[in-house]
Amino acid sequence: MAETKGALAGLRILDLCDERGIYGAKMLADLGADVVRPEPPEGDSLRKRGPHSEDENATPVSLWHAFFASNRRFFSLDPENAEGQKQLQKLVDRADIVLSCDGAFAVDAAQLEAAQSRRPELVVVDTTSFGREGPWADYLAPDLVAAALGGVCAVTGDADTPPLKGFGELNFMVSGVYVAIAALSALNHVRQSGEGQRVNLSVHESIVSCLEHVLMAYWYHESLPSTPRIFPRRGSLHWSDSYVVMKAKGGSIMVTPIPDIEAQIFWLVEQDAHQDLLEEKYSDPRQIMATTRRVMEVLQDWVATQDVEPLFLTAQEKHMPYGWVLSIEHVANNPQLKARDWFVPYDLAGAATTGPGAPYLFSETPWTMGSYGDTGADTQALLDEMGWGDAS
Amino acid sequence: MSRPLEGIRILDFSHVLAGPFATRILGDMGADVVKINSAARAVGANKATHPFYIMWNRNKRALAVNMSSEEGRETCRKLCEKADIVIDNFSVGVLDRWGVGYESTRKVNPGVIYIQMSGMGEGGPWSKFVTYAPTIHAIAGLTALTGVPGRSDIGIGFSYNDHQAGLHGAVAILAALESRQNLGRGQRIDMSQFEVGVNFSGPSLLDYFVNNNSSEPTGNKLPYDIAAPHACYPCAGVSGDAVVDERWVAIACMTDEQWGAFKGVMGNPAWADESVFDSASGRVENVTRLDEGVTKYTQTLSPEDIMVACQKVGVPAGVVQNAEDLVERDPQLKQSGFLHTDEGEYGKFGVTYSDKLPFQFEATPCDIYERVHRVGEDNVAVLQDWLDMSEADVKQAEEAGTLK
Numbered sequence: 001m002a003e004t005k006g007a008l009a010g011l012r013i014l015d016l017c018d019e020r021g022i023y024g025a026k027m028l029a030d031l032g033a034d035v036v037r038p039e040p041p042e043g044d045s046l047r048k049r050g051p052h053s054e055d056e057n058a059t060p061v062s063l064w065h066a067f068f069a070s071n072r073r074f075f076s077l078d079p080e081n082a083e084g085q086k087q088l089q090k091l092v093d094r095a096d097i098v099l100s101c102d103g104a105f106a107v108d109a110a111q112l113e114a115a116q117s118r119r120p121e122l123v124v125v126d127t128t129s130f131g132r133e134g135p136w137a138d139y140l141a142p143d144l145v146a147a148a149l150g151g152v153c154a155v156t157g158d159a160d161t162p163p164l165k166g167f168g169e170l171n172f173m174v175s176g177v178y179v180a181i182a183a184l185s186a187l188n189h190v191r192q193s194g195e196g197q198r199v200n201l202s203v204h205e206s207i208v209s210c211l212e213h214v215l216m217a218y219w220y221h222e223s224l225p226s227t228p229r230i231f232p233r234r235g236s237l238h239w240s241d242s243y244v245v246m247k248a249k250g251g252s253i254m255v256t257p258i259p260d261i262e263a264q265i266f267w268l269v270e271q272d273a274h275q276d277l278l279e280e281k282y283s284d285p286r287q288i289m290a291t292t293r294r295v296m297e298v299l300q301d302w303v304a305t306q307d308v309e310p311l312f313l314t315a316q317e318k319h320m321p322y323g324w325v326l327s328i329e330h331v332a333n334n335p336q337l338k339a340r341d342w343f344v345p346y347d348l349a350g351a352a353t354t355g356p357g358a359p360y361l362f363s364e365t366p367w368t369m370g371s372y373g374d375t376g377a378d379t380q381a382l383l384d385e386m387g388w389g390d391a392s
Numbered sequence: 393m394s395r396p397l398e399g400i401r402i403l404d405f406s407h408v409l410a411g412p413f414a415t416r417i418l419g420d421m422g423a424d425v426v427k428i429n430s431a432a433r434a435v436g437a438n439k440a441t442h443p444f445y446i447m448w449n450r451n452k453r454a455l456a457v458n459m460s461s462e463e464g465r466e467t468c469r470k471l472c473e474k475a476d477i478v479i480d481n482f483s484v485g486v487l488d489r490w491g492v493g494y495e496s497t498r499k500v501n502p503g504v505i506y507i508q509m510s511g512m513g514e515g516g517p518w519s520k521f522v523t524y525a526p527t528i529h530a531i532a533g534l535t536a537l538t539g540v541p542g543r544s545d546i547g548i549g550f551s552y553n554d555h556q557a558g559l560h561g562a563v564a565i566l567a568a569l570e571s572r573q574n575l576g577r578g579q580r581i582d583m584s585q586f587e588v589g590v591n592f593s594g595p596s597l598l599d600y601f602v603n604n605n606s607s608e609p610t611g612n613k614l615p616y617d618i619a620a621p622h623a624c625y626p627c628a629g630v631s632g633d634a635v636v637d638e639r640w641v642a643i644a645c646m647t648d649e650q651w652g653a654f655k656g657v658m659g660n661p662a663w664a665d666e667s668v669f670d671s672a673s674g675r676v677e678n679v680t681r682l683d684e685g686v687t688k689y690t691q692t693l694s695p696e697d698i699m700v701a702c703q704k705v706g707v708p709a710g711v712v713q714n715a716e717d718l719v720e721r722d723p724q725l726k727q728s729g730f731l732h733t734d735e736g737e738y739g740k741f742g743v744t745y746s747d748k749l750p751f752q753f754e755a756t757p758c759d760i761y762e763r764v765h766r767v768g769e770d771n772v773a774v775l776q777d778w779l780d781m782s783e784a785d786v787k788q789a790e791e792a793g794t795l796k
Contacts, residue, residue: 007571031567050616051599063602064616067594125751134727140708144612144622148642149710151718153624155549156538159635162624163712165612165642166548167537173592175750177559182751184566185421189396189756191573197755205730205750208718210555212409212525215731218715219745220443230715232636236526236535236547243526245535245545252544254530259436321522323530325544328596329606331533339516342587346598354601359588360564361513364579365571 006032007365011187014038014095015072018104019046019143019169020203021127022068023176025099028183029071030358030367036091036382037072038106043375044069045105053348061348066372067355068169076376079109089115090386096190097123097183102132112198121196123186125179131202141203147171150207151214158235175206213239226289242292245325246300251308254323255315257295261288264295267318273302347371395422396756400569401778403471404428404452405480405487407438409525409551410585411509412448413558415479418565419451420749421758423477426774427452428468429767430459431796440767446744449764450734455775456768456796463794465490467775472497472504474778476578477565481509481585484519494580505568505578509561513584523585525551532589537596539609546609556592557585612642613679619646620675620682621654624712625690627698640712641695643686643702648672653705657698658689734763771795 011033015025029035037044049064075091078084088106092098092115100107112124126132129141136149144165147153152171153163165171182199190196208215214231217239221229227239236245236254243256257264265282268274275298276282282291303311308324315322326334337343346355349372358367383389400423404415412427419425427449429438437444440454455471458464472478472492480487487493487508494506508514511523521527526547529535535547564581572578590597595616596607607615612623622644629639645651648671655664663685668674675682690698695711702709711717718725725731730750733743744763752758771790775781789795 007567009571010574011570027563028567031563048617049595051595051603051605052616054603063598064595067598130724131728134724136703136724139703139710140706141710142644142646142708144624144642144644145708145710148624148640148712149722151713151715152549153640153642153712154714154717156546157540157549158543158546161540161546162612162626163640163642164538164540164546164624166552167534167607167609168593168595168615170534170538170548170552170592174556174559177556177563178750180563181417181559181566182753184563184570185396186753186756188400188566188569189394189753191570192399195755197753199751199753201751202728202730204724205728205747208725208730209747209750210552210559212550212552212554214550214715215719215745215747216443216447218719220446220741223441223443223741228636230636231549232634232638233549234635236545238526239550243524245530245547247545252530252535254526254535256524256526258524316518316521319522321524321527323523323527323535325530325535325547326533327536327544327606328533328593328600331531331590331593332597332600332606334531334590336512336516336518336521336586337590340513340584340587342590343597343601346601348602351602353598355598356591356594357587359560359591360507360581360583362564362568362571362579362581364575364577365568 005365006368007362008033012094012096014091014098016098016100016104016107016110017127018101019172020129020175021099021101021179022046023169023173024179024183026068026070027177027180030369032365035072036075037069038075038077038088038091039375040105041076041078041376047375053351055351058351061351066346066348070372071370073378073382074373074376075382076379079106085109087388093119094386095122097125097187099125099179099183101127116196116198119196121190121194123183123190123196124198125182125186125201126198127175127179127201127203130204132200143169143171146203146207150204151211152207155214155231155233157233159233163233171207172203174210175201175203178206242296244296246303248303248306248308248311252325253303253308253312254325255299255303256321257292257299258321261292261295263318264320268298268302271302274298344369349374394756395758396753398422400424400476401474402426402477402479403475405482406509407433407481409444409448409554410557411479411481411561413555414509414561414565415452416448416450417559417562417749425452426455426471428455428457430456431767432458432460434767440764441739446741446764447746450746451760451762452765453770453774454765454767455771458794458796459490461794463789463792465492467794468492470779473501475501475504476569478504478506479509479561484508484510484514498578503572503578505565505572505581507561507565507581507583509557509583509585511584512586514582525554528553528585528589532586533593534589537593537607537609540611541609543609553585553589557583557588560588618672618676619644620672620679621645621686623683625687627690627695628692629694639695641690641698642710642712644708646708650707651675654702654707657701657705657707661685732761734761736763738763768795
């Protein structure tokens with residue numbers, strides 16, 4: 001039984017999500033909700049997503065699925081036959097919240113509108129790529145297409161590369177978080193009024209809502225000095241022109257003279273690397289943009305002569321927000337994460353390993369990582385809980 | 393029909409983007425978000441007339457408090473006693489030094505939920521590090537992974553992690569509200585924006601721990617799965633030489649059936665019928681020739697025409713939309729009214745613009761989008777509502793410099 005002491009202990013959720021919403025279901029499961037994920041007898045198609053475990057003495061496990069389908073109870077059913085249909089209805093009827101993505105496994109068979117009529121307290125969060133209506137309502141949008149239409153690709157990449165999407169699942173992790181927010185907000189309304197409801201979520205709108213400067217510059221460029229209305233892709237150079245990744249010895253580092261440009265110039269003077277920065281024109285506050293550009297040029301020259309790790313640590317000692325560009329290997333061995341015991345044990349279908357921990361720490365209700373199971377691993381336990389043998 | 397978070401009181405000490413984005417979404421859903429600012433702190437992106445501030449602080453009430461005065465801190469102490477949520481994204485310990493930290497507040501308000509959205513979290517050798525989103529992207533592995541093979545200097549072209557930290561903060565707050573129903577008390581949440589960022593590479597981190605693989609950037613190719621074509625292709629319609637004028641289309645054939653349909657869209661060129669392109673693995677192995685062939689098709693057409701032709705036969709394709717496409721042309725956003733003008737006029741700006749919630753509640757619609765408020769604009773209303781202060785007392789405190 002998935003009884004935990006997490007923040008959402010006791011909450012029952014049915015997860016009928018594909019890639020577009022599964023991260024939201026994961027967030028709620030990792031916070032302690034009892035989240036059941038039905039899958040066909042041959043297994044969830046997302047169990048085929050790589051990377052996989054490469055132990056030649058064991059059946060490969062999808063590490064993608066183990067991450068995104070963490071803390072679930074897996075229920076194997078065939079919605080095409082009468083028994084599977086009945087089991088699915090029982091799973092719907094035990095849920096406080098159903099998370100669905102249009103076209104995902106068992107969504108149509110779940111008959112969610114009828115379930116809401118039977119149980120007005122039920123919350124349904126329905127995710128579609130573009131909304132339920134409109135000229136693009138039937139368009140297909142896997143991650144790359146969602147990123148392109150959502151405005152991500154136009155500003156990601158460099159002048160000499162194509163437009164790029166974010167690595168991995170970054171776009172659907174945005175729609176996924178919104179799924180969790182929509183579900184918990186609707187739940188708050190249930191707690192106050194007893195009234196459930198349907199919430200309709202658009203992946204496209206989710207992605208567009210998280211573009212930082214893109215819409216701001218379009219709407220307000222006249223109020224922002226030297227800011228174009230439309231930004232091109234331009235590598236790591238931030239829209240403010242004051243953050244960029246530079247090459248140092250032994251690696252790359254994100255360098256910025258923000259927030260205290262005078263302290264940055266002083267540091268360059270200390271290092272005898274300031275070039276012409278002591279000229280009076282660079283101390284005129286009205287010329288801050290030109291000064292910033294010149295400081296960035298001088299920094300490029302100086303950073304190239306510095307070893308990356310001590311440069312990063314010294315900058316941070318001086319309260320300058322430099323960022324060492326770390327590889328996955330470096331991140332996995334990061335001293336801050338180690339000191340906070342951030343990585344946690346994982347049990348992947350019997351194989352012990354280590355993996356990502358909580359994105360937030362609650363003082364009273366711990367976030368936990370439970371064991372990960374094979375296809376349909378919890379079917380019998382759930383049937384017993386639902387009194388299947390008695391009721392059917 | 394009330395909005396789903398009506399009645400929730402949030403005291404918001406946060407600034408810049410991550411924290412304000414968390415409280416913006418909660419305000420959109422009806423929470424009473426009181427944003428604390430002051431004349432002294434309202435500089436740069438915290439200035440109430442800076443577009444950055446305008447973008448992330450709609451649907452909030454604005455209270456000016458001079459935290460360098462004892463009276464100002466006392467006002468905040470009383471507000472904390474009435475709050476359901478207190479949020480900040482200062483470095484660890486600032487609220488404690490002001491006397492409005494969690495430990496002191498919970499003694500008088502045991503139901504209160506505190507969330508601290510600091511850069512690095514509490515404790516650890518990097519806990520004092522200063523971070524903005526580009527810093528987090530770099531140290532969390534996101535910059536190294538988003539790019540093309542052989543380069544680690546590209547990364548995500550906007551402050552992705554700031555938005556995501558805000559959204560994760562909102563999830564944490566809402567989960568703690570639900571938990572309060574069972575526990576009968578609030579709690580404190582320590583959120584590290586760094587750890588939020590590291591979490592996004594979950595499958596890659598498992599790949600490292602299980603298989604000892606350290607993932608590398610793959611451009612627009614899927615890092616672990618096979619699909620082709622799966623790229624952005626150049627199109628016709630360029631009005632100048634600048635990068636910003638380029639037109640591109642993303643095409644992603646996720647199945648052999650979609651590849652078959654796409655060949656038809658291209659007019660079944662002879663090269664595409666070669667048997668090496670029949671399977672996804674063959675297309676990936678011959679991706680250079682594949683992409684050359686696809687580019688020959690795309691480069692004479694507009695991305696809009698290609699998208700429509702592809703989607704008509706079930707091939708995933710989409711225009712690489714820039715800001716102008718999103719605001720002026722995107723028919724889907726127009727149909728839902730997603731990009732809009734806020735309610736109320738705002739000084740020299742007249743109207744202000746924003747996006748809406750990306751989800752709609754059928755029973756409790758959230759369709760109030762009120763413009764950002766000036767620093768201290770709601771001093772009287774907030775202090776009357778939360779602390780039963782009279783208008784005369786508020787005015788007196790304003791004149792004394794406590795509320796400015």
